[in-house]
């Protein structure tokens with residue numbers, strides 16, 4: 001009630017919107033359903049194609065019929081209020097949700113021609129093609145070298161020590177960390193600063209040469225300088241990888257992504273070119289969110 | 296008043312002091328406008344008053360009780376007429392015993408000399424006086440302490456800091472008691488061992504290959520000289536512990552991994568306590584299980600493949616002991632594995648590692664210090680275990696590495712040395728202390744080694 005009143009004081013003309021935001025009940029009448037996602041969620045010849053994705057945690061439904069495409073070498077930003085299902089959706093894309101017992105995923109998800117939820121699919125192979133960077137930097141308590149070499153070792157990507165050295169070096173270089181750590185490759189990865197740790201995690205992810213990199217709020221634990229470095233890195237990586245990034249920072253979404261998807265209470269409300277989303281959003285919920293009226 | 300009753304009264308007085316302190320701090324706070332104008336919360340003022348009531352009174356009581364008995368005895372003995380003064384210390388002790396027996400009514404006064412009877416009466420009256428005095432003094436001290444604590448309460452007083460200090464000291468004292476007890480035990484074992492090594496050369500004990508501690512109890516008894524070579528015992532201990540660990544470590548670790556990583560919550564909730572029950576079964580039960588069930592089975596199997604198996608064997612004892620210590624490994628390992636952050640698992644799985652690769656390469660190394668702790672605990676338990684060995688492995692001090700032979704262990708020998716007929720300063724009895732000391736040193740070494748391993752590992756990764 002309190003917030004609603006304040007809302008009225010500041011923007012008396014926005015009564016209808018305020019009512020919409022009051023609760024899901026009110027919104028169900030106005031929100032357009034998944035097939036009515038506004039904007040352009042689909043592209044030609046996509047890298048990943050998701051249709052009618054529904055996710056349940058036990059009885060509770062967290063994602064309601066989301067359909068969208070992620071194009072080749074595209075950076076897609078997923079934005080939306082806390083708890084709207086961005087992480088849940090992202091984790092479907094490399095089946096990390098399998099680790100949660102009560103989580104159930106329905107719908108069609110494809111990586112090129114590969115059905116992600118095909119029972120015959122080898123998750124190990126899928127996760128090598130679709131890598132993930134987490135919100136909190138989570139380097140293994142091993143040396144920097146071993147952290148980056150972890151993936152190549154389990155996938156048998158290097159036959160000789162020399163090959164492995166090379167993979168480690170190029171990955172660290174791509175992650176912009178090489179110059180900072182080349183003299184201390186065998187000291188522990190947990191001894192790096194937060195921003196360095198996150199770049200180490202990115203290096204570790206790209207060391208297995210994935211086609212798609214998923215990032216769940218990769219900068220939320222970092223200071224502005226480290227954030228700027230990671231954003232630069234994302235721009236560089238997008239030349240060779242397809243990237244989906246969840247972020248709470250609208251500026252970040254605007255800076256790094258080609259297209260932006262706005263989630264609200266488990267539904268995909270709008271997906272458009274990033275410019276369009278931030279300059280002339282089609283849906284009033286999107287507009288309310290990006291102008292900071294709720295979130 | 297009896298000391299027990301006096302302590303009860305003191306508890307009541309402490310509660311009263313607490314209440315009074317509480318009341319007074321509120322009373323002082325009211326004119327100031329509430330307890331937030333006091334330096335500390337009323338609880339601390341009340342605690343401080345209670346502490347002032349308790350500690351001086353307890354100290355006085357403690358000191359008094361430590362000395363009053365000696366004092367009374369001296370006074371009683373001093374009151375004896377010069378003619379009947381005892382000649383030496385042991386005579387004095389005898390006489391004192393007689394006096395206190397008469398005083399307590401166990402001995403009729405008519406059956407002893409009149410001097411003793413008089414002394415007994417004096418003892419009784421002195422004791423009565425003592426009890427009265429102690430009651431009065433302790434109550435007065437407690438009341439004075441309370442009054443002092445109560446009067447000193449003022450809004451500026453830093454009661455919180457003072458109470459914290461007292462509590463800190465209390466905790467420190469408790470820790471000290473635990474450590475001092477350990478040191479005390481160690482010292483007594485050490486001194487008796489030194490006496491033992493005065494009778495039997497240390498080299499004979501440490502490197503001797505023959506153990507048969509039967510020495511003559513009386514000078515005229517025909518008995519063997521007694522041999523105190525401890526090697527067979529240590530070999531026996533090592534053999535049985537090694538068998539036990541060979542069972543417990545793999546089974547314990549793998550069940551811990553199953554419980555922590557694979558088992559559904561329902562299974563885990565049931566299986567973990569069920570496993571821990573294994574540690575709660577009395578060792579005697581394990582002992583007869585080993586002797587009556589496992590040993591015959593081993594024997595049958597052995598004989599069917601043409602092996603000569605003793606009816607009591609290290610294997611039977613070791614296997615059953617291994618089952619007993621499984622929970623020490625599994626429970627601790629399960630705890631530390633569960634404590635490994637989910638983020639590390641996600642990182643590994645996200646890179647395409649399988650579950651077992653994740654366990655092997657990430658979780659296991661991260662949990663290693665805790666796992667080592669569990670294994671160490673299990674090893675100490677195996678080394679110290681007695682009952683199963685007595686029942687299933689026998690008493691024969693054979694020097695052998697064959698698990699199918701009967702062996703004996705250090706703890707079992709300590710038990711046999713100290714039960715039955717004994718003379719306190721014979722080499723046979725003292726040998727128990729020397730064995731105890733060796734056992735202590737062994738477990739200590741084990742701890743040091745394990746710590747070293749853990750540290751080395753940590754330097755590599757953390």
Ligand SMILES: Nc1ncnc2c1ncn2[C@@H]1O[C@H](COP(=O)(O)OP(=O)(O)OP(=O)(O)O)[C@@H](O)[C@H]1O
Pocket residue numbers: 057062080081082083084085086087088089100
């Ligand atoms: N492991 C889980 N078990 C049960 N419910 C969950 C679980 N993880 C997420 N949820 C629920 O699913 C919904 C979506 O959560 P999700 O973590 O995807 O949100 P999010 O958009 O990533 O939020 P944030 O921006 O705060 O990270 C929430 O309502 C949350 O409570």
Ligand SMILES: [Mg+2]
Pocket residue numbers: 086087088216
């Ligand atoms: Mg999230």
